[in-house]
Amino acid sequence: MKSNFLNLKKNFSIPKGTIYLCGNSLGPPLKSMGSEVKKFVDEEWAKELVKGWNSKGWFEQSKKIGNQIAKIVGADKETIIVGDTLSTQVFQALTCALKLNQNRRYVLTDNGNFPADIYIAEGLLKLLGDKHELKIVKPEDIIEHINxxxxxxxxxxxxxxxxxxxxxxxxxQLAHSSGALVIWDLAHTAGVLPIKLSETKADFAVGCTYKYLNGGPGSPAFIYIAPNHINKVEPALFGWHGHKNPFEFNLNYLPSSGIEKMKIGSPSIISFASLKHALDIWDNIDMNELRLKSIELSELFISEIDKLSIDLNLVSPRDPYFRGNQVSYSLENGYAFMQALIQENLIGDFRSPNLIRFGFSPIYLDEQDIINAVAIIGKVSRNSLWRKFSNQSRKIVT
Structure with missing residues (x-):
């Protein structure tokens, strides 16, 4: 086995006594992250100052880190660029895809899509006038609406x-057989599923790096464009970093070649430093092994919850091969219940109207964490510890 999960767990900084099942929202830092960022400030920024763009290769980091991510999501080199926010990358991908297929009417999505992606689509289609229309269907109805x-x-x-x-x-495959293009948002799967973008012939993909890739709060997003599309597309946002000759400061935009045309403006190099450090551990992780281990953990969690016989309704697929690394339950007082769990040092999160969510990443979780987590859930339920939070005002971020 290539992946030594017990050794990997030792590398993460999680408060003693805390069980962290919230990597689907924000991944934890490596213990060495603070010193790595300090090293960047002291050894690169402070010493090199503006020279660092050349001497430390800052300008090339968008593509170099993109190549690191490419290995994790099964993409070819030079097909991913990193920078900006996920919403920006969704806008870029959707604009490019619509230009390639501009004579067709619909952008098809489902009501389980992350709302931010839908907002971007709504805004873009409004900008384009009445040329295209957004069609939102149930997840189980997607296939029958592909035409x-x-x-x-x-x-x-x-x-x-x-x-x-x-x-x-x-x-x-179904999309391509009907002449449609596909954009995949990998925010909740990059770093936990064995994604194979090249093999599946995905057209576009986007994703964030602060969840299972552990890049840090607000770490930059990425965009993937298939090799057969990259030379046909034009970015929606003509950024100066995506110019063929950015430092000639020509008043006319001339796009760079390849994936680099998708760069926009100056990225946060400090964020790149932390993200690169977080990604380095993936050299020692086999994604298929990680997937199997995560299934073991989530299956253990579900089976132990079942034994409690408490009022938690599983809303995730029971078959592990139909769900990712997240397990969700619904219950009437979900927000209060989650606040009680957090007070007991079990961190998951809540989503309206009544869902509590738990994420499982084997690189910092093991079987004992799962057993302890379920014990806390049982304690909160049996002793109704959630009641003291039942009248509490919702926090801004849950």
């Missing part, structure tokens, strides 16, 4: 509410 009127199918691989996952290869 020759669909320009782009825009889906999140794992439902942020339930963890249900799509068969990426099958959906992409």
């Amino acid at each position: 020759d009127e669909v320009a782009v199918i825009m889906l999140t691989e794992a439902d942020y509410r339930t963890g249900r996952i799509y068969d990426m290869k099958n959906i992409t």
Whole structure:
């Protein structure tokens, strides 16, 4: 086995006594992250100052880190660029896809897609006038709505509410057979599922790096464009970093070649430093082994919850091969229940109207964590510890 999960766990900084099942929202830092960022400030920024763009290769980091991510998501080199926010990358991908398929009417998505992606689609289509229309259907109805009127199918691989996952290869094949293009949002799967973008012939993909990739709060997003599309597309946002000759400061935009044309402006190099450090551990992780281990952990969690016989309703698929690394339950007082769990040092999160979510990443969790987590859930339920939070005002971020 290539992946030594027990050794990997030792590398993460999680408060003693805390069980962290919230990597689906924000991953924890490596213990060495603070010193690594300090090293960047002291050894690169402070010493090199503006020279660092050349001497330390800052300008090339967008593509170099993109190549690191490419290995994790099964993409070819030079097909991923890193920078900006996920919403920006969704805008870029959808604009490119619509230009390639501009004579078709619909952008097809589902009501399990992350709302931010839908907001971007709504805003873009409004900008484009009445040329295209957004069609939102139930996840189980996506396949029957794929036809020759669909320009782009825009889906999140794992439902942020339930963890249900799509068969990426099958959906992409069906889309292509009808002449549609597909954009995959990998925010909830990059770093936990053995994604194979090249093999599945995905057209576009986007994702964030602060969840299972552990890049840090607000760490930059990424965009993937298939090799057969990259020379045909034009970015929606003409950024100076995406110019063929950015430091000639020509008043006319001339796009760079390849994936680098998707760069926009100056990225946060400090964020790149922390992200690169977080990604380095993936050299020692086999994604298939990680997937099997995560299934073991989530299956153990579900089976132990079942034994409690408490009022938690599983909303995630019971079959582990139809869900990602997230397990969700519904219950009437979900927000209060989650606050009680957090007070007992079990960290998951809540999503309206009544979902509590738990994420499982084997690189910092083991079987004992799962047993201890379920014990806390049982304690909160038996002793009604959630009641003292039942009238509490909701926090801004849950």
